[in-house]
Amino acid sequence: MFENQDKTHLEELGEFGLISHLTKNITLTQKSTVKGIGDDAAVLDHAGKKVLVSTDMLLEGIHFDLAYTPLKHLGYKAIQVNLSDIYAMNATATQVTVSIGMSSKFPLEAIEELYEGIYLACGNYNVDLIGGDTTASKQGLVISVTVLGYADESEIVYRNGAEEGDLICVSGDLGGAYTGLQLLEREKLVYLENPNIQPDLEGKDYIVERQLKPEARKDIVDLLKDMDVKPTSMIDVSDGLASEILHICKQSNKGCNLYEEKIPIDPMTYETAREFGLDPTVCALSGGEDYELLFTVKQADYDKIKFKMDFTIIGYITEPNAGCNLITKSNNVHPLKAQGWNAFGASAQ
């Protein structure tokens, strides 16, 4: 991917040199950050509020393909997928740690590009980078991020609070990240067969961006607060709608009915899925990586949310014995199955 001429080799810098280089422009903005990078541990203070922690690891060849993933986008996404977990608790993300393992063949400029995306994401979402680890890897790029956040105890929304009759809502639209991935994979194959052919992503920006540069839905958390609506349960859509609603139902010991016709799918997602001979609904249910928020709200809150364009009501919670079902457009009832991302299964996705 990278020409090695005129590039700075990581060996010349050493680990501490690289860390200083990459962190020299960090500014800390969170009041809760007492000490950032530069000691054995960062120090935070949350003044009696609840501290939340989540972590996600991205591995080359599994979660991303450097053939079509710009490093800046990758850094941005690595932060977003972590922030998304904190927002899914209805909380405020405040700090991240980032550990990177990379081949020493990467020039400094490559790792700088990665960090550019990391810093951009931190800046856009008002999150402090407070620590991490940087090491050589034998093969492949490894990114491990841990995010911390906080919330008042009364604000936190778990997965297990859904009650019978609650409305099931999802933000944005679904299936875009997955169809974007199909497009990128296709163009990669074309390129491998004939490197002279330029990738044909014309007009497909939206779904390509959904895959390469997702945005965690902090705005939805803010919106719900503004509307004075506290969800009864919430989760982010990383593995696909089916997998996520099943998590909520299992942990809440409830069932659900989802309506296929209500599932928000962008026209470009729909069209592209069809081009690939895929069912757009299946892309939404099982594609994953959309990083939208799936949540349940009390029926009593219906008046507050009914005109909101930022999310869609797609079904309701039922008693557990009714099972978890998809009501299709042709009014058939299908039991929902988690067929989302399975990092160990060859058949998944």
Place this chain on the structure above:
Amino acid sequence: MFENQDKTHLEELGEFGLISHLTKNITLTQKSTVKGIGDDAAVLDHAGKKVLVSTDMLLEGIHFDLAYTPLKHLGYKAIQVNLSDIYAMNATATQVTVSIGMSSKFPLEAIEELYEGIYLACGNYNVDLIGGDTTASKQGLVISVTVLGYADESEIVYRNGAEEGDLICVSGDLGGAYTGLQLLEREKLVYLENPNIQPDLEGKDYIVERQLKPEARKDIVDLLKDMDVKPTSMIDVSDGLASEILHICKQSNKGCNLYEEKIPIDPMTYETAREFGLDPTVCALSGGEDYELLFTVKQADYDKIKFKMDFTIIGYITEPNAGCNLITKSNNVHPLKAQGWNAFGASAQ
């Protein structure tokens, strides 16, 4: 490494099955753990105390070699190297998150062995495992751990507090982990040349264990509290004594004199270094991975610490212009250089 007969393949379980399987016996003991594994994020509460966070990543082929590293030891060590960073802040470690990337060729039994070591370390040090991520990797085992701890603001010890005249102390002994590694590397080569020859580690248990199963020095933090001694600066010895004392001097803007004859080296370390034609002092200065605590205390505290067998006074802090020096056994003055572990340099170690 593993026979695949009668083993459980990870594909059969899937990611969520694996997580449930690995976490089904977790017991949480920390009062500050409000919610552990099972939602988008763990929830902690530290009642107004400072929260500390540190993270370390271990990569196969860089930080460990599965040819001679039992997985249980590896899991144990991955936790210890992280706890060590919290103790080096004079704080209490309370929670960890663990992310694992591993080839799907590993049978379940292998990953269970790894987690056995993780749970053992958490149990021994009274730390809760509260979350993580488990994913397939294309090649090689990846372990990324984040540790959280807490302390009263007044208890925290940074690297930058050393003052002129302070005594420099180090716990335990140094260089053992590095000579242990030399031994393991030699036996690996012998084995590769002739698989019928059994490894010859007879009588070398101590240094092999220093390498494979280090113990973070929580006991030293407790001891210092019992003695009512608050170090003025502290760091853990992960990269070698020279690199660590240079960190303290640089961040405190001071110099130091270290006395070669005072550096604590176990006789087995000494002997083994000599067998390999290595200078035992160099092993202590640059070997790294000892996970001892290096700290400075006020001279006024000398009476409190002088009879303690758990650590050794090895020098004192000077004004910055005096530089950072090693006074050799033959009374020569050598400027200290960081030649510790450099994950990007081929020449280091």
